[in-house]
Structures are given as C-alpha cells and as structure tokens.
Amino acid sequence: MHPVCAEHPALAEFHARHADDPDFAMVGIVRDDTEEAARGWVEDKGVSWTTALDPGDRAALDFATTGQPETYAIDPTGVVVGKQLGEVDVDDLEALLARARGTG
Numbered sequence: 001m002h003p004v005c006a007e008h009p010a011l012a013e014f015h016a017r018h019a020d021d022p023d024f025a026m027v028g029i030v031r032d033d034t035e036e037a038a039r040g041w042v043e044d045k046g047v048s049w050t051t052a053l054d055p056g057d058r059a060a061l062d063f064a065t066t067g068q069p070e071t072y073a074i075d076p077t078g079v080v081v082g083k084q085l086g087e088v089d090v091d092d093l094e095a096l097l098a099r100a101r102g103t104g
Helices: 003-018 035-045 055-062 090-100
Strands: 027-030 050-053 070-074 080-085
Touching (some): 003 090, 070 090, 080 090
16 A cells, blocks of 8 residues: 555544644645546545645655655744654654644
8 A cells, every 4th residue: 555545544633633723734745646646536535634736846846855655844934843754643743743833
C-alpha cells in the first residue's frame, strides 16, 4: 500500500479533531498525479480537508521535498517550524501542531 493511503486514517482523525478550530488549517498538496486521479481519490476516501494540485511542482521545489509522504507544520507567520518525512500517526500530527502553535 502506498504510504499516503496508509496514513489516511490518521490524517482523517486528526482533521476531525481540529476542523472546527478557526486557527487551524490542513492542506494536502497533490503531486505526481493527474487532476482526475486526485479528484477520484479525494472523493473515494471522503477527504474533508483542502487539497490542491501542484502544477509545475512549485510547492515541491519550494519545500525541497524528497518524496511522499511528507508533512509540514507552518506557524501563523508562514514559517515552517516542523516537518516529518514518511508516514505520520495522530501523535506525530499533534506534536507538529503544537510546534506550529508554539506550545511544543
């Protein structure tokens, strides 16, 4: 199973915990896939957070990504304050969120 698929339950649980928080945003960046395939996956999995395509791999270049999946925590000023390469679980995501909020 592709790592992005494997971590989907953790992402969904984490998003559900924080979706109503006005100071929280979660964005999935789709890379190396077509719009049609990405749309189908989002619909099939019931993804409820924002997803965006990365035409020209601009975000991948800007974040100097090395592979998938990768997860970034960005603070309110737009500074990347944490990142994890590879699959994440809910505890990893909570720790990244705490760093983004300056509490971890």
